[in-house]
Amino acid sequence: MVDKSTVLVFLLVLCGGESELDTKITSSEKATEWGDTDLPRTGSCQPAPSCQKCILSHPSCAWCKQLNFTASGEAEARRCARREELLARGCPEQELEEPRGHQEVLQDKPLSQGDRGEGATQLAPQRIRVTLRPGEPQKFRVRFLRAAGYPVDLYYLMDLSYSMKDDLERVRQLGHALLVRLQEVTHSVRIGFGSFVDKTVLPFVSTVPSKLHHPCPSRLERCQPPFSFHHVLSLTGDAQAFEREVGRQNVSGNLDSPEGGFDAILQAALCQDYPSVGQIAQALTAANIQPIFAVTSPTLPVYQELSQLIPKSAVGELSEDSGNVVQLIMDAYDSLSSTVTLEHSSLPPGANISFESHCRGSEKREGEAGDRGQCSNIRVNQTVDFWVTLQVTQCLPEPHLLRLWALGFSEELTVELHTLCDCNCSDTQPHAPHCSDGQGDLQCGICSCAPGRLGQLCECSEAELSSPDLESGCRAPNGTGPLCSGKGRCQCGRCSCNGQSSGRLCECDDASCERHEGILCGGFGHCQCGVCHCHTNRTGRACECSENVDGCVSPEGGFCSGHGHCRCNRCQCQDGYYGALCDQCLGCKSPCEQYRDCAECAAFGTGPLAANCSVACADVNVTLALVPNLDDGWCKERTLDSQLFFFLVENVAGGVTLRVRPHEKGADHTRAIILGCIGGIVAVGLGLVLAYRLSVEIYDRREYSRFEKEKQQLSWKQDSNPLYKSAITTTINPRFQGTNAPGPSL
Incomplete structure (x- = not known):
């Protein structure tokens, strides 16, 4: 008997009725060449010689194009800095050049709800333009709505090896039942059919001619030679055509292996053979096909692992006679259509993409970033969001079209990807008067000198460089030392x-200021000649201090609870005090300990301060209060005569107020309760002992009475011993002379 391991593959496409499954891909997209110049990436903005290089160096960089912005001796590269620094150095807002990435929605048809079928819109927007500045991410939202009645194309790919002989008749009756069930969820359904046996080449099958001609066990059976893949019926809504074409099929030899099924899957998608699992996954994704593997239990674990390598695939266990095929397909269809996986096409070099899935009550992946978006258990008419983040590290020579789509659905979002790699300076002037009366072109506030001209304003020629008079302006007054202090030309x-040097002779180092937390001037000012010039409301050598004092104000008013002073918006506590507001101290008494004696002497005239209460507690105002409920803020104390009382310490302007609540007087039953408890324990113990002795006495009396009764019932002769037993052994002494004398008995 042949060991049967059945494999059926159903290829499912939610295609909107626009394309047939058996349409083959015969061409590929033309590859696009991209620039390969990586941009420098540093931890912060650094000077750059031009506006273009400035904005490409770091996303936080801006450029000041104001004329004469740089001071004497300062390099034009100092125009490139963080926005806050340029503003602090006096650059007007309108003279800042700081291009930023942006996005524009070009097409956004509203999502469709209800049973729209083929005309439903499930993915929005449909087209968007994103302009990226290198290093700066852009984030946009993609919405998906699972619509009811979306069209379905199902291609039934069947194994016709000999082990499928008893399943073939069942499949012949499948067409009508399957269409009826699928029409319950959508009005547009098409079904197709194909078959496979095995790849008829070594090493997959035996190539003996007789075996290939008739591979079935019996010569009397109708049996066709093995084949790799046959396309039998194109997609159609005619159930009778499905049953008719399937009825014409015959089984082949039981020579199948997994390679035969893989070959058939790839040929159904691309007319290509000899596939790997990676090729199958790529081809199915590109063709928008979702495979459903229906396999019997022996091969179920293998295909479950295979399904993890193929996106949007499902695996179901097939019964021995394929009787559960319709239900298996319906379950897999529901699972696949309720899972939304957002994929993307290839990215240009230097670009990267990430997704955040917001599934809204279904199986969530909130805030989880990855290279694809996914939500499961999506209900009909439910909307889910995917936030897509794009970023580039280098400029693209031309726009790139990036496609996003939900696996298994025909709709897609097209993203026009542009890069922003130059400044848009409106002051460009050829032969500008500012550049020494036309000796250069003005662009973004700096002069680009004509050939043979030099200087920030193109004010001299190359022939004048060797003039001693010119060099004297670059040396110290005594004429000693290197030109420009060795820090410039x-x-x-x-x-x-050069770099961060400034001054007439480059004598100042604008990178030598104090740092706070590793940042020059704490990031709250700019460094000029070794001194931090802080922004508004900042102070300190490294601009590390805020002039704000909100962080030092105590709840009751005043700064640092009166036990410290405010510096850098933080309390600097006196010795012995600690805490954010210096409201705690080492070795200090608690309020209850500190004011206990004053509360007792003022309210009851007792305690250690009773003799001079008015003097010792002159700054304390004591009032009696009857409060029904006491919270944790009340102090619980006891007077000299063991009376309980409670008091509350209140700090008010001008002193301290104590609200004292005497304990309500009443009989003190503490001693009675204690004695009662002890007496009760003793009484219970005595009772248990007496009960035990009484039970023992009763038991003994009963036993004695029974003994007496049994004694009276016994009767025997007074001369016989009731314990006597007759002898059981007799011994004869052979030496005994008597003729009839018996021997001793035992």
């Missing part, structure tokens, strides 16, 4: 400083 009699 001499141009046209003036120093052009």
Whole structure:
């Protein structure tokens, strides 16, 4: 008997009726070449010689295009800095060049609800333009609505090896039942049919001619030669055509292996053979096909692991006679259509993408970023959101079209991806008067000198560089030391400083200021000649202190609870005090301990301060209060005569007020309660002992009475011993001379 391991593959497409499954992909998209220049990435904005290089160096960089913005000796590269620093140095807001990425929705048809079928809109928006500045991410939202009645194309791919002989008749009756069940969820259904046996080449099957010609066990059976894949019926809504074509099929030999099924899947999608699992997954994704593997129990674990490698695939256990095929397909259809997986096409070099799925009550993946978006258990007419983040690290030479789509659905979102890699300076002037009367072009506030001209304003020629008079302007008054302090170069009699140096002779280092938490001037000011110039409301050598004092104000008023002073919006506590507001101290008494004696002497005239209560407690105001409920803020104390009382310490302007609540007087039953408890315990113990002795006495009397009764019932002769037993052994002494004398008995 042949060991049967059945594999059926149903290829499911939610295609909107726009394309047939048996349409093959015969061409690929043309590859696009991209630039390969990586942009420098540093931890913060650094000076740059031009506006273009400035905005590409770091996403936090801005450029000041104001004329004459840089000071004497300062390099034009100092125009590139963080926005806050440029504003603090006097650059007007309107002279800042700080291009930012942006996005624009080009097409956004509203999502459809209800049973719209083929005309439903499930993915929005449909087209969007995103402009990215390198290093700066852009985030946009994609919405998906699971519509009811979406069209379905089902291609039934069947194994026709000999082990499927008893299943073939069942499949012949499948067409009508399957269409009826699918029409319950959608009005547009098409079904197709294909078959496979095995790849008829070594090493997958035996190539003996007689075996290939008639591979079935019996010569009397109708049996066709093995084949890799046959396309039998294109997608159609005619159930009778499905039953008719399936009825014409015959089984082949039982020579199948997993390679035969994989080959058939790939041929159904691309007319290509010899596939790997990776090729199958890629081809099914590109063709928008969702495979459903129906397998019997022996091969179920293998295909469950395979399904994890193929996106949007399902696996079901097939009964021995394929009787549960319709229900298996319906269950898999519901599982696949209720799972939304957002995929994307290939990205250009230097670009990356991430997704955050917001599933709204279904199986959530809130805030979880990854290379795809996914939500499961989506109900009909339920909307889910995917937040897509795009970022590039280099400029693209031309726009790139990026496609996003939900696996298994034909709709897609097209993203026009542009990069922002240059400044949009409106002050560009060729031969500008500002550049030494036309000796250069003005762009973004700096001069680009004509050939042979040098200087920030193109004020001198190359022939003048060797003039001693010009070099004297770049040296110290005594004529000693290197040109421009060795931190710049001499141009046209003036120093052009390098990097963070400034001053007429580049004598200042604008990177040597104090740092706070590793940041120059704490990030709250700019460094000029070794000194931090802080922003408004900031102070300190590194601008580390805020002039705000809100963090030092105590709840009752005043600063730092009166036990410290405010510095950098933080309390600096006196010795012995600690806490954010210096409201705690080491070795200090608690309020209850501190005011206990005053409360007792003022309210009851007792305690250690009773003799001079008015003097010792002059700053304390004591009032008696009857409060029905006491909270945790009340202090519980006891007087000298063991009376309980409660008091509350209230700090008010001008002193301390104590609200004293005497304990309600009444009989003190503490001693009686204690004695009563002890007496009760003793009484219970004595009772238990007496009960035990009484039970023992009763038991003994009963036993004695029974003994007496049994004694009276016994009767025997007074001369016989009731314990006597007759002898059981007799011994004869052979030496005994008597003729009839018996021997001793035992």
